[in-house]
Amino acid sequence: xxxxxxxxxxxxxxxxxxxxxxxxxxxxxxxxxxxxxxxxxxxxxxxxxxxxxxxxxxxxxxxxxxxxxxxxxxxxxxxxxxxxxxxxxxxxxxxxxxxxxxxxxxxxxxxxxxxxxxxxxxxxxxxxxxxxxxxxxxxxxxxxxxxxxxxxxxxxxxxxxxxxxxxxxxxxxxxxxxxxxxxxxxxxxxxxxxxxxxxxxxxxxxxxxxxxxxxxxxxxxxxxxxxxxxxxxxxxxxxxxxxxxxxxxxxxxxxxxxxxxxxxxxxxxxxxxxxxxxxxxxxxxxxxxxxxxxxxxxxxxxxxxxxxxxxxxxxxxxxxxxxxxxxxxxxxxxxxxxxxxxxxxxxxxxxxxxxxxxxxxxxxxxxxxxxxxxxxxxxxxxxxxxxxxxxxxxxxxxxxxxxxxxxxxxxxxxxxxxxxxxxxxxxxxxx
Numbered sequence: 001x002x003x004x005x006x007x008x009x010x011x012x013x014x015x016x017x018x019x020x021x022x023x024x025x026x027x028x029x030x031x032x033x034x035x036x037x038x039x040x041x042x043x044x045x046x047x048x049x050x051x052x053x054x055x056x057x058x059x060x061x062x063x064x065x066x067x068x069x070x071x072x073x074x075x076x077x078x079x080x081x082x083x084x085x086x087x088x089x090x091x092x093x094x095x096x097x098x099x100x101x102x103x104x105x106x107x108x109x110x111x112x113x114x115x116x117x118x119x120x121x122x123x124x125x126x127x128x129x130x131x132x133x134x135x136x137x138x139x140x141x142x143x144x145x146x147x148x149x150x151x152x153x154x155x156x157x158x159x160x161x162x163x164x165x166x167x168x169x170x171x172x173x174x175x176x177x178x179x180x181x182x183x184x185x186x187x188x189x190x191x192x193x194x195x196x197x198x199x200x201x202x203x204x205x206x207x208x209x210x211x212x213x214x215x216x217x218x219x220x221x222x223x224x225x226x227x228x229x230x231x232x233x234x235x236x237x238x239x240x241x242x243x244x245x246x247x248x249x250x251x252x253x254x255x256x257x258x259x260x261x262x263x264x265x266x267x268x269x270x271x272x273x274x275x276x277x278x279x280x281x282x283x284x285x286x287x288x289x290x291x292x293x294x295x296x297x298x299x300x301x302x303x304x305x306x307x308x309x310x311x312x313x314x315x316x317x318x319x320x321x322x323x324x325x326x327x328x329x330x331x332x333x334x335x336x337x338x339x340x341x342x343x344x345x346x347x348x349x350x351x352x353x354x355x356x357x358x359x360x361x362x363x364x365x366x367x368x369x370x371x372x373x374x375x376x377x378x379x380x381x382x383x384x385x386x387x388x389x390x391x392x393x394x395x396x397x398x399x400x401x402x403x404x405x406x407x408x409x410x411x412x413x414x415x416x417x418x419x420x421x422x423x424x425x426x427x428x429x430x431x
Contacts, residue, residue: 030056031054031056031057031317031319031320031322031323032056032057032320033056033057033058033317033320034057034058034059034060034317034320035057035058035059035060035085035086035315035317035320035321035324036060036061036062036083036084036085036086037059037060037061037062037084037085037086037324038062038064038069038072038073038076038084038086038087038088039061039062039063039064039088040063040064040065040066040069040088041063041341042061042063043340043341045340046337046340047059047061049333049336050324050327053327054320054323054327056320057320057323057324059324062084069088070090070093070392073087073097074392076312077097077100077102077312080314081312081314082312082314082315082316083312084312085311085312085315085316085317085318085320085321086309086310086311086312086315086321086324086325087309087310087312088137088307088308088309088310089103089126089134089307089308089309089310090305090307090308091122091125091126091134091140091304091305091306091307091308091384091385092200092305092384092385092386092387092391092395093391093392094125094126094127094128094133094134094308094310095128095219095387095388095389095391096388096389096390096391096392097133097134097310098128098129098133098134099128099389099430100389101313102310102312102313103128103133103134103310103311103312103313104133104310104311104312104313104315104318104321105131105132105133106131106132106133106134106135106310106311106322106325107131107132109311109318109319109322109325109326110132110135110322110325110326110329111326114326114329114330115132115135115136115329117329117331117350117351117352118136118329118349118350118351119136119139119349119350119351119354119378119379120379121139121304121305121379121382121384122136122137122138122139122304122306122308122349123136124384125304125305125306125308125384126308133310134308134309134310135308135309135310135325135326135328135329136306136308136329136349137306137307137308137309137328137329137334137346137349138306138307138338138346138347138348138349139304139306139346139347139348139349139354139378139379140201140270140271140303140304140305140306140307140346140347141270141271141292141302141303141304141347141374141377141378141382142195142201142202142205142268142269142270142292142302142303143162143268143269143289143290143291143292143370143373143374143377144159144165144166144171144266144267144268144289144290144291144292144293145256145259145266145267145268145269145287145288145289145370146159146259146265146266146267146287146288146289146290147259147262147265147266147285147286147287147288148285148286148287148288149285149286150178150189150262150265150285151174151178151265151288154174154177154178156174156177156178158288159171159174159288159290160290161288161289161290162289162290162291162373162376162377163291163376163377163380164290164291165290165291165292165293165294165300166290166293167293167294167295167296168206168237168293168294168295168296169295169296170293171192171266171293172241172245172247174191174266175191175192175245175247175265175266176191176245176247177191178191178192178265178266179191179246179247187246187249188263189262189263189264189265190247190248190249190258190263190264190265191245191247191248191264191265191266192241192247192248192264192265192266192267193248193249193253193255193258193259193264193266193267193268194241194248194255194267194268195254195255195256195267195268195269195270195273196270197248197252197402197403197406198398198399198400198402198403198406199395199398199399199402200214200385200386200394200395200398200399201270201303201305201385202268202292202303203234203235203238203398203402204385204386205292205294205301205302205303206234206237206238206295207230207231207234207235208230208299208301208383209234209294209295209298209299209300209301210229210230210233210234210295210298210299211230211298211299212225212228212230212231212234213225214384214385214386214387215386215387215388215394219387219388219389220388220389220390220427220430220431222419222420222423222424222427223420223424226416226419226420226423227416227417227420231416232412232413232416233295234295235402235405235412235415235416236412237295238402238405238406239405239406239408239412242406242407242408243406243408248264250406250407250408255267255268255269255273256269256273256276256277257276260276260277260280260283262284262285268292268293270303270346271346271347271370271371271374272346274367274370274371274374275341277366277367277370278367278368280367283366283367286366287366287367287369287370289369289370289373291377291381292377299381299383300381301381301382301383302377302378302380302381302382303382304382304383304384304385305384305385306346306347306349307346309324309325309328311325329350331350331352331353334348334349334350334353335348335350335353335356338353347371347374347375347378351379354375354378354379355375357371357372357375358372358375358376360372363375388427389430390423390426390427390430393423393426393427394423394426397419397422397423397426398419400422401415401416401418401419401422402415404418
């Protein structure tokens with residue numbers, strides 16, 4: 001009996017050593033296999049470049065259009081599917097995805113020195129409860145772009161150059177003078193167009209410029225936050241752009257095209273329009289840029305909250321997925337992806353590469369200078385949008401009620417009260 005016990009102990013010890021050895025081998029083995037990556041856009045050239053550097057990993061790309069991609073991600077994650085392995089994440093969605101346990105913590109997968117090379121605002125946006133859960137990829141900001149020729153024709157002084165900005169109080173009288181009508185009284189040139197007119201992304205800047213908060217510190221409270229003077233003043237001003245001053249059309253034409261076709265004198269727009277400008281055959285006017293407007297006496301607030309990459313917590317190949325995240329975070333690759341056309345959704349978030357764009361002579365003249373102008377404001381005067389597990393509900397309700405104000409269908413106080421009521425009802429499922 002004693003001899004059997006000795007044999008058993010020796011065998012157990014051997015198996016333990018074997019397990020430790022095989023575990024160590026697994027940790028050191030090269031990442032390989034197939035990973036599925038859901039994207040808004042990823043060029044074939046980019047896929048080939050990654051697979052050439054990581055021949056053991058095969059990328060399966062699932063292209064989904066914006067904004068439908070949010071629904072595709074929700075369906076997959078709620079089903080606890082292992083597919084896709086990698087998902088793109090708009091910054092405000094980091095909180096709900098992490099809250100629901102959909103994202104793999106990244107601190108053990110991504111070296112901190114690589115993370116620290118990215119803009120701090122995007123690192124913060126990708127962090128939940130002290131852990132990095134979404135890898136920075138791009139930074140998002142807005143500019144006010146205008147037609148210099150129209151300003152000069154109207155005898156108006158040009159707005160201050162980036163990174164400075166004009167006030168909303170300065171913009172309105174200028175935009176009024178820039179509106180042009182035909183003999184029948186129909187507008188042929190608008191004074192000003194907001195690219196994303198009902199979104200928290202741009203309208204939120206107005207609120208925050210006046211010192212308003214997006215949401216309570218507990219990530220759910222909206223009463224006592226939304227029904228405050230900054231919200232009332234900002235939403236009233238926003239509604240007046242359309243209904244009192246008639247500076248912009250109430251429908252939603254794409255602002256960059258309207259400016260290129262000289263159907264508006266000014267727009268606010270994000271950097272995803274840069275490829276459109278760069279690929280234009282002709283631009284028949286001189287362009288100018290200023291930073292996003294602010295209220296007199298208020299804060300200068302640029303948008304923030306660019307795109308990130310996350311690993312599905314149910315992924316069966318997290319090691320290979322982590323290699324993709326680290327690859328796109330590298331300064332050389334991140335810049336290359338941005339420069340070669342994946343930049344439809346933002347600017348490179350790498351600090352050294354932003355500085356490169358600010359100084360490289362290739363970005364000295366318009367339309368390429370637009371990229372430099374975006375880089376000039378990137379990382380400055382940025383505040384996050386609402387950080388809440390209920391972001392999708394918050395965003396949907398905000399869009400609805402801001403749209404009601406824009407279309408003149410509700411008074412501001414009623415829209416804000418309805419916004420609060422609907423958000424409180426939706427947030428109950430999280431509390």
